[in-house]
Amino acid sequence: MKPGAEQMNEHTPKTLNVLIADDHAMILEMFELYLAGVPDIDVRTVPDLPAALDAIDGHGPFDLVLVDLDMPGMDGLTGLGKALQRNGKKPVGILTSNPASRVVDEVMSLGGAGIVLKTASLKNLANEIRFMAGGGRYLPIELVEKRSGRSSDDSEATLSKREFTVLELLAEGKLNREIGAALSLAEPTVKMHVKSICKKLGATNRTQAVVVARDRKLI
Incomplete structure (x- = not known):
């Protein structure tokens, strides 16, 4: 040795x-x-x-x-x-x-x-x-x-109908430009919806947002 x-x-x-x-x-x-x-x-x-x-x-x-x-x-x-x-x-x-x-x-x-x-x-x-x-x-x-008991309650912010649609397309693995084309939305608008979805679901990125949504049986 x-x-x-x-x-x-x-x-x-x-x-x-x-x-x-x-x-x-x-x-x-x-x-x-x-x-x-x-x-x-x-x-x-x-x-x-x-x-x-x-x-x-x-x-x-x-x-x-x-x-x-x-x-x-x-x-x-x-x-x-x-x-x-x-x-x-x-x-x-x-x-x-x-x-x-x-x-x-x-x-x-x-x-x-x-x-x-x-x-x-x-x-x-x-x-x-x-x-x-x-x-x-x-x-x-x-x-x-x-x-x-120092944090907010367990109720989650409600996703809008448009956000649900964007979330479903995120779950399919579509990119922002593809989501925009499918929904006739500008890419910056799609980015805004993705940011809002992440915030409401407590996720740090789009992948985590999809995981959280599936855990909560939202999609």
């Missing part, structure tokens, strides 16, 4: 084995692309709860499991309990977009490791994963404020 190699190994971060389950392919792709550049996190992805439970049985327990709140097989938070049971004593958290205060309370009371918001920036995802995998219980600050 080279001099100093043993000392280097002592400080080499342990690779965390993480399972992410979500029925939105674009979400899984975003997470995979981001985490591919994180050397101490090895991620496996699956599309629903049954596949997650199979992965835990076959390749787990994982250092952290993240399950989408609304994907097939979850049956509300029943799926969280199943995943917690199957993953032994290792942590399981929830993926969602805009949970009600009641849901946040239930996740934490059931022993969930926390909640990761799909609408949040990915720049903090690795640290959130490390925190939960290390035994911490994570809630974004906006959910902490919601639980304490």
Whole structure:
């Protein structure tokens, strides 16, 4: 062994084995692309709860499991309990977009490791994963404020009929100019509608807006 190699190994971060389950392919792709550049996190992805439970049985327990709140097989938070049971004593958290205060309370009371918001920036995802995998219980600050009653209520701003139409075309993957051509709108007008949709849904970009809308069964 080279001099100093043993000392280097002592400080080499342990690779965390993480399972992410979500029925939105674009979400899984975003997470995979981001985490591919994180050397101490090895991620496996699956599309629903049954596949997650199979992965835990076959390749787990994982250092952290993240399950989408609304994907097939979850049956509300029943799926969280199943995943917690199957993953032994290792942590399981929830993926969602805009949970009600009641849901946040239930996740934490059931022993969930926390909640990761799909609408949040990915720049903090690795640290959130490390925190939960290390035994911490994570809630974004906006959910902490919601639980304490300092934030606005859970009611969402209503999309206009035109915004719904634009949102449906966004979900089809159409560009602004294509949406403008389909609806006889100028491209700056389409951009204005997209900005309004993102603001009302609490999303930071058009992709997240589509994910949030699907989570809320708006499209």
